[in-house]
Amino acid sequence: MLLRLALRELIRSWRFGLFFIFNLSLGLTGFVALQAFNAALENEIAGNAKAILAGDVSVSARRELTEEELKGVRSTLPSGSIESKTYEFYAMLSSDKGSRLVLVKAVDDNYPLYGTLSLSSGAEIQSQTGKDILTSASVWVYPELLGQIGLSVGDEVRLGQLKLKITDTIAKDETQTFRATTIASRIYINRALLPDSGLIQYGSTFSAIHLFQVPEETNEKELQEKLFDKLADPAIRVNTADTAGEDSGRQLGYLTDYLGLVAIVSLFMSALGAAYLYRLFLGSRMKEIAILRTLGLQSGQAVGVYILQAAMLGFLATIPTLGFAYLVLPLLGELIGSLTSFELHPVIGAETILICLFMAVLGSFIVSLPFLVKIFDLRAAKLFSEEKFAVAEGSKRYWTFLPSLILFYGLSVHQANSWKIGSAFAGAMVFVIISLFLVGYLAVRSAGLLQGLRSWFLRFSFLSLSRRAGASLAIFIALGTGALLINILPQLKNSLQAEFQVDSESKVPSLFMFDIQDEQLQGIQELLADRNILPLGLSPMVRARILKVNGEDYERQLSSQVFKTREEERDARFRNRGQNLSYRSELSESETIVKGQPFSGKFDPEKDNIPELSIEKSFAERMDLEIGDVMQFDVQGVEIEGKIINLRKVKWTSFQPNFFILVQDGVLNDAPKNFIMALPAMEESVRSQFQDEMARTFSNVSVIDVARSVDDVLATAEKMSWSLELMAALALITGYIVLFSIVRGQISMRRWELNMLKILGASWKEVAGFILVEFSFLAALAAFAGALLSVLVSYSLNFFIFESSFQFSLWQPLLSVLIITLLSLLIAFLASLDIVKESALSILREDK
């Protein structure tokens, strides 16, 4: 019976039904679009990480794994896993023209399990694609190696006992990262040839790497933990694509966190729209519920009819949403692909569809609970009074907000994939809604005090605002929250983009030189001056050990022969590793002090008490170092002390040599040291000539060519920056659409009242003026409050989650205030025109 009643009602008020479906589907479409692009970006990030590792999971050691260990690994892996085994080691490659150190990668047919190796001949090498190195005694080399020894494709080279023909060069290697750039060029050979090479035997230094591709549903983190449990030797490394280590690891983490926020913001935006619409829907149906109650229906049954109706409408709203998602999103992805160099395929996951359905169908009940319980306060007698039916104020039931709060907190954590971000965001939203409630309450109440106005519709507008305080407050909070959500992502984007952007292309290095001795420095500088090459930076490097921090031993001794856990050993090895100290008169452009004071100048032993130290922030966190801590170093037999005066952050895209510990200038200047130098981008021929000259004159100085990997990092940085831009723009559009549906909904509720004004003799100009005044006051004030709060929330999220310097932009929130106000006014104006056109009688009949 309930279903029949609900259906009959729905068909009778089909116009309202269509209106509801249209508006709700707008909000849901925004949510689905954001989720789809979010998933596409996350897939892209995960895909890149897997390509860098060339697998889902890797188990590696600087020795062969024993049969026992391998058995343990394979029994832990899920069935259906695919394996590839590779070796990595340094060796001397020689030919008649000379010899050179190379990094050998010995692979099998399954390599790479993910990603592509592009060869200069045009071949794209993936798992199980034909590899000529596996079928003949041949080798693929990095192109720079040809120039270094004077070889060409087709030449023969020797590697241990092997004679190999160079058949191709590597054009692009997805496993190569900036961090993995080494002193030697890579070459690829067939793993099966290793026994004949004579290079791998007792005493050889190599990495044996077992790569695995696991079924898609596998939880790689859990698998990693299980493998750690199986493998007792801490010297065996187990990596997943997430932990393999990348140049941009921290920034990728930030991007993932940002995408998590995007997911929550989109959820809140659509929830905001849905909640508001449901509230309007139930508000409009209260009269019917009261009628049904007078006809003998139980309260619960009456509510059931309308919950069922709302659920059906919600379900119907998901149809156009999903239609849009499946038809339009791929086209949007292609459009973006044609405008930029990035291919992005928006994906609508089952989870997105489920959340969408949940919000549309069941969300109505949960978010409308505070409103639904008012049914118990319904006075049927009111049905017979002449005034427009309204729900009585009744008693306050604050607990009714609890299910919504719990639901959105849970969804926030789930969407962000992080307790930290989910909780921070949910907390911020509670703060924001309370703040907006307070500001809105004051605004609505003070609107009622504006009585000395000349124009009647001005007086009427403000009085009307304060008279319908509840409804005014609801739209105020909705608009304010919308303004806040719209502004958060673009503001965080500004701050995060600053992390990714390169200050200037002219500061991007192409060569790094290290092991420059004191006495070689002048000669190298002269060589550079002769070729008009201006170094980007020169950093002295002094080796030291940290002995004590605040009098406590810093290094970890091995007690009772073994370390208890992997972590304990890792920490000990890290601490006992020694540190490269450096000094400079001032911080470089890529460094920012996040806490403390800059260096006071050159150290003067006559005046200064103790040398000053600057510590890189993440190192300080890892080692638990604070400003004011006194550190004692052993600088090659000499002990010195220093006091931490600042913590500094180093920009990832600076590509400059950076150090965990900087010592005040004037302290280490005479200590034994060597230098690292970065050289700017230069023509390939100039770069190659300079490398040859260096090899002849200063053979100990290693020159690393980073031009190729820097380009890759810059491309990644650009991609990240662009991703932020895209998501912020999508969030803006979604936000405005949601606000559009809220304002439209609100105005439709006022048709009866506006119609009364028309009947009383108000001109259409006065009707329009009345509604425009009301909305300009509410929308401008709510948008301003929301935008202001968004600055606070963005600043806090940036501080707690992203830890980057906040880039405040004034125009962005102000522009959003203007757009929201104008948008509200436009919708209000258009709606008032509609009302003027409509027959007064039909509205009276429909709405009384």
Add this chain to the structure above:
Amino acid sequence: MRPFFLLQNKSAGWTRAISGFFFIIALTFSASSSWAQKKMIVLGDSLSEGYGVAKDAAFPAVLEKKLQAAEKKWTVVNAGVSGSTTASAVGRLKWLAKSKPDVILLALGANDGLRGLKLEDSEKNLGAAIEYAQKEKIRVILGGLYMPPNYGKDYTDQFAKMYQSLAKKYKVTFIPFILDKVAGNPKYNLADGIHPNEAGHRIIAENVFESLKGEL
């Protein structure tokens, strides 16, 4: 290992003099004040520095304890610098010679080999360091090394011969392979397979001690 010079003494409240000038004076003072002790400086790389192990577990510190246990009054100073090549030998030696050591254990060259540098240049650098030490009347002990087999037979043979010919040319005390019994054995190395762990350092100290106990 007792530091041969302590620049800081909070309890005494001395002026914290760390400029180069004070530093050199202090080094000299330190050398003369400890006349009863003889001093050996280990001029090496990460193998000497004790990369990954505590300072007291690195072989120079273990060697000092062994020498003292054998009632030999020797101080062993660890001047190992991770990543250093033979190119740094003379420059560092000039600095370290200011503290008037009696013996230098020259244990450099591993990074030259691992980085595939020209061995003629490495030999020249080590030769220059030995010549400088001999001119300063510092006795030289040459610590020899082998390259791992993956570098190929030609290169590893040439590398091993470099030390032999230097030892012969300059007539210095020679330890053919200070990593004997350690290199290549996972039991005595860190996870990187190159750097000795605590047990490995104890064996190296034993290797050096056995080679030198009659000499010192």
